[in-house]
Amino acid sequence: MTTxxxxxxxxxxxxxxxxxxxxxxxxxxxxxxxxxxxxLTREFETAKHDPAxxxxxxxxxxxxxxxxSLLTEAKRFSEHAGGxxxxxxxxxxxxxxSHKINNVLGQALLTRRMGKxxxxxxxxxxxxxxxxxxxxxxxxLDCTVYMxxxxxxxxxxxxxxxxxxxxxxxxxxxxxxxxxxxxxxAFRDWVASVDHTHYCIGSTMGxxxxxMMVRDFHRVIGVEARRQCLELTGALPDAVVACVGGGSxxxxxxxxxxxxxxxxxxxxxxxxxxxxxxxxxxxxxGGSLGxxxxxxxxxxxxxxxxxxxxxxxxxxxxxxxxxxxxxxxxHSGRAEYREITDDxxxxxxxxxxxxxxxxxxxxxxxxxxxxxxxxxxxxxxxxIVVCLSGRGDKDMHTAATHFGLMPEGEGR
Amino acid sequence: xxxxxxxxxxKAEGRAALVGYLPVGFPDFEGAIEAAKTMVDAGCDVIExxxxxxxxxxDGPVIQDAVHRALVGGFRVADVFRTVEAVAATGAPTLVMxxxxxxxxxxxxxxxxxxxxxxxSGLITPDLTPEEGGDxxxxxxxxxxxxxxxxxxxxxxxxxxxxxxxxxxxxxxxxLMGVTGTRNAVDTGAPRLVERTRxxxxxxxxxxxxxxxxxxxxxxxxxxVAGFADGVIVGTAFVRRLLDAPDLATGLADLRALxxxxxxxxxxxx
Numbered sequence: 001m002t003t004x005x006x007x008x009x010x011x012x013x014x015x016x017x018x019x020x021x022x023x024x025x026x027x028x029x030x031x032x033x034x035x036x037x038x039x040l041t042r043e044f045e046t047a048k049h050d051p052a053x054x055x056x057x058x059x060x061x062x063x064x065x066x067x068x069s070l071l072t073e074a075k076r077f078s079e080h081a082g083g084x085x086x087x088x089x090x091x092x093x094x095x096x097x098s099h100k101i102n103n104v105l106g107q108a109l110l111t112r113r114m115g116k117x118x119x120x121x122x123x124x125x126x127x128x129x130x131x132x133x134x135x136x137x138x139x140x141l142d143c144t145v146y147m148x149x150x151x152x153x154x155x156x157x158x159x160x161x162x163x164x165x166x167x168x169x170x171x172x173x174x175x176x177x178x179x180x181x182x183x184x185x186a187f188r189d190w191v192a193s194v195d196h197t198h199y200c201i202g203s204t205m206g207x208x209x210x211x212m213m214v215r216d217f218h219r220v221i222g223v224e225a226r227r228q229c230l231e232l233t234g235a236l237p238d239a240v241v242a243c244v245g246g247g248s249x250x251x252x253x254x255x256x257x258x259x260x261x262x263x264x265x266x267x268x269x270x271x272x273x274x275x276x277x278x279x280x281x282x283x284x285x286g287g288s289l290g291x292x293x294x295x296x297x298x299x300x301x302x303x304x305x306x307x308x309x310x311x312x313x314x315x316x317x318x319x320x321x322x323x324x325x326x327x328x329x330x331h332s333g334r335a336e337y338r339e340i341t342d343d344x345x346x347x348x349x350x351x352x353x354x355x356x357x358x359x360x361x362x363x364x365x366x367x368x369x370x371x372x373x374x375x376x377x378x379x380x381x382x383x384i385v386v387c388l389s390g391r392g393d394k395d396m397h398t399a400a401t402h403f404g405l406m407p408e409g410e411g412r
Numbered sequence: 413x414x415x416x417x418x419x420x421x422x423k424a425e426g427r428a429a430l431v432g433y434l435p436v437g438f439p440d441f442e443g444a445i446e447a448a449k450t451m452v453d454a455g456c457d458v459i460e461x462x463x464x465x466x467x468x469x470x471d472g473p474v475i476q477d478a479v480h481r482a483l484v485g486g487f488r489v490a491d492v493f494r495t496v497e498a499v500a501a502t503g504a505p506t507l508v509m510x511x512x513x514x515x516x517x518x519x520x521x522x523x524x525x526x527x528x529x530x531x532x533s534g535l536i537t538p539d540l541t542p543e544e545g546g547d548x549x550x551x552x553x554x555x556x557x558x559x560x561x562x563x564x565x566x567x568x569x570x571x572x573x574x575x576x577x578x579x580x581x582x583x584x585x586x587x588l589m590g591v592t593g594t595r596n597a598v599d600t601g602a603p604r605l606v607e608r609t610r611x612x613x614x615x616x617x618x619x620x621x622x623x624x625x626x627x628x629x630x631x632x633x634x635x636x637v638a639g640f641a642d643g644v645i646v647g648t649a650f651v652r653r654l655l656d657a658p659d660l661a662t663g664l665a666d667l668r669a670l671x672x673x674x675x676x677x678x679x680x681x682x
Contacts, residue, residue: 018543028512028539030470032564032589034571099623174476175466187469192590194566291513292467304489305468305517 014328019208022331026326027207029294033187037193041209046214053113057106062272064138065101065190071385076355077368081375087237089225091249098361098390099221100131104200105219108135109112109371110168111198118197120279122186124151124179124245125316126158127390128202131165135200143167146185148178151315160325174364176309179319183293197378199240203246204323207294212345218252225385226256228240233383239264239374242387243366244337245281245317247326249389254335264336267326268370270312281305281310283322284337286331292321306354313342313398314362316390344369346402349392361390362398415533415558415581416504418457419621419642420428428586430455430677431623432671433509433647434473434654435462436495437482443660445498447667449518451650454668455675458643459499463492463510470538472593476646478655485679489514496539499513507558507581508536509536515548534558534581542578543594548576554562563609565601582621582643586610586655587628593648595627603640634677644678 019025027037040391047053061067063146078086091099104121111119119141123129129145136143141368149171152159162169175181181204201210204218222240229237240257242250244267250350257263272280280286287298300308300320312318329335340348344361348369353359360368364387371386378384392399400406415431421551422429433452438444442650448459464479464487471479490509500506508527515523515535527535534557541563542546558581563572566589576583587602588595606622613620625636625645653670657663 026544027541028544029541030539030564031541031562031571031575032566032586034541034564035566035568114654174473176479180524181469184467184469188472188591194589226446291516291539293469299513301513301517305515306483307513 009048014235014325015212019212019219021328022103023210024297024327024331025208026296027294028291028296029207030191034193037207037209038208039114040110041132043110043208043212046404047110047113055108060105061102061220063393065105067094068224069093071225071232077352078356078375080351081384082378083121083380084375084378084384085370086375087229087232087383087385088388089221089253089385090339091221091387092358092360092364092391096127096131096134097219097393098131099125099252100202101134101221102126102218102252103202103214103248104128104131104135107198108139108141111141111200112139114198115269116196116198118144118193119200120144120146120181120189120197121202122146122179124148124182124318125314126151126155126162127316127361128393129167130158130161131167132160132200132202136167137165142294143280144189145169146172146182148182149173150175150177152400153180155315155394177309178272179315180307192229202237202249203248203388204274204325205246205295205321206275208209209249211295211325214248215251215255215325218248219255221249221387222256224253225253229383229385233412235383236260236263237385238378238382239266239384241266241371241374241384242286243269243317243389244322245271245319245323245327245363247323251323251325253385253387254329257333259320265329265334266370266374267337267339268278268366269337270317270366271341272311274341275339277407278300279311280339281312281318281320283320284326287340295324297324297327298322313345313402315360316363317366338370340366340369348372348401349399350403358388359392360388361392362395364389413505413533415507416621417456418505418524419582422457423642427680428641429623429643430626430675430678431460431643431645432456432632433460433462433645434490434650435464435479435482435487435504437464437487438501439481439654439660440475440485441491441503445495446660448499449502450664450668452499452502452504454671456671457504459504459506460501460647461492461495461506463508463514465511465514468511469658470591472591472648472654475592475667478651489518490561493526494544496527496532498528505533507529507560508532509538511539512537512540520547521551523563524555524557528555528557532557535558536560536584538562542574552580556601561588563605564591565605568627569612572609573616576609576613576620577616579620582623583609584645585622585624585641587626590626592626595629602637606641625669631673631677635680637658637680638680644674646674
């Protein structure tokens with residue numbers, strides 16, 4: 001066990017030197033990228049022990065991203081969660097509207113440190129793309145964002161935001177034209193441009209060191225939430241709840257609590273129409289072990305190992321893999337993963353809007369729906385921290401259509 | 413049969429070997445077999461059969477298009493063994509080029525066993541490096557299969573030593589930093605990569621051949637590559653012939669013409 005700068009105990013190092021979390025993780029990547037992955041690993045290890053680097057990152061997190069984010073008690077929402085006390089970790093209040101900025105500021109600083117001049121990124125809902133475009137603008141880096149064509153249509157506003165920030169947005173027309181295909185295309189770009197380009201991966205996924213590095217840039221979420229919960233309630237929470245696609249906000253929220261055995265960790269995956277329907281993106285609930293996008297993890301695949309099509313109302317969760325650390329937490333039983341259907345997520349979305357005056361991202365609404373279930377199970381004495389990973393501006397079209405709020409003829 | 417046999421035979425003739433790639437199941441199951449046989453008949457020494465996969469991270473648009481068609485056409489992993497059997501019957505060493513997940517899913521040992529019994533020579537693994545390849549190293553030893561790892565322009569000498577030390581059949585030198593696809597010119601780093609790789613092989617005391625791939629499209633380029641590498645690996649240019657042809661017969665004729673041009677190239681006759 002080690003102690004971080006905020007005095008919080010954190011678990012000793014996983015992954016190992018090969019990037020493995022137990023049997024998960026590793027590096028299943030083209031040889032052409034191995035030198036860059038080695039360089040990135042070295043640079044990250046050096047940077048995180050360099051006071052100048054951590055001071056610059058902390059300064060940006062405080063004075064640009066807006067950290068620490070608030071921990072808001074959701075009293076009226078709590079009434080629907082079995083009376084359990086629900087505390088919202090407000091990543092939606094960060095600059096660019098989600099947790100994604102934590103990781104991107106760190107990786108953008110690393111890019112500059114490595115002497116590279118360009119970043120590329122993949123994005124589903126656009127939150128990571130917008131965050132990357134923002135950090136690139138701030139640090140004067142060129143930026144290209146790959147986005148599945150289907151997602152560019154359902155997240156048109158975020159495409160405009162990225163372009164406004166100076167990024168090139170490339171619609172990906174291969175495969176299912178969603179997030180996984182954007183990841184493939186970003187890797188293809190990176191293989192050809194690795195000498196001057198950093199691939200700013202947006203979740204705790206990909207070949208080592210990405211799952212470790214992205215986690216470390218996001219662990220501030222849980223470190224703050226732990227401290228804030230102690231200050232507010234005098235005790236640790238009974239549960240920490242987050243949504244899981246690739247799993248970056250969840251690993252950030254969970255990590256500081258992993259050693260706290262009394263704190264239950266719950267990840268809620270995109271159940272779509274329900275895992276039994278086959279139309280979902282619930283990797284840990286409904287997937288199996290394999291290799292995708294450079295890592296060994298759980299994924300949605302057929303009997304031949306071909307990646308299956310996914311479905312979620314949330315573009316940000318519509319991904320057939322999951323970060324290897326989540327696979328490990330699932331495998332070891334430290335965290336529990338369940339599905340939330342599209343309808344359950346949208347009901348929780350609406351409930352938060354009307355009880356608290358907060359419009360959440362549809363991704364985060366999966367965590368909120370999960371909190372309602374966990375609250376009912378744990379009862380009125382429980383305290384539950386929910387990672388509100390992002391705000392819902394980008395999802396207004398989807399939500400308005402879902403609830404029939406779009407006046408006739410005004411929809412797209 | 414190991415791919416090295418074909419490389420040695422070419423070397424004895426004072427030329428480089430010609431290695432041709434096509435995906436299994438493209439343009440359809442039988443068409444792929446006919447195409448590969450045509451390539452052997454017209455001068456390919458070694459055949460690489462691509463295993464169609466939903467997420468071909470290292471491939472450019474031409475091969476992506478072809479493997480997508482194979483998948484839409486109903487390709488199943490079991491088709492690989494039947495295709496290998498038919499192509500290997502020509503006498504040309506036949507390897508499977510595959511991303512790792514389909515093998516992981518099938519079972520590494522089971523795949524090695526079934527590939528060997530179909531007469532296949534081994535695997536080329538674009539997203540499996542020696543570090544993660546423990547199960548494959550064991551299975552390829554048990555079934556006496558070639559294992560072809562890739563060396564890249566960005567590889568350190570230390571990595572090339574590991575890669576060449578564990579490769580069997582030949583080592584695949586990726587001539588440029590990028591995905592599959594033809595290029596107008598052979599990358600200037602390619603001769604240097606082959607030279608570095610060969611020096612490391614010589615130091616190790618083996619005579620593992622070095623094949624150079626990614627980007628070659630015509631006889632002139634084949635002749636250029638044959639000037640410094642033991643093998644010339646061609647994929648996209650073959651696949652494009654089949655994609656562009658209005659029917660299989662025309663595609664096969666175009667494939668034959670290209671193979672003959674490349675075969676002349678590796679003999680210095682382009």
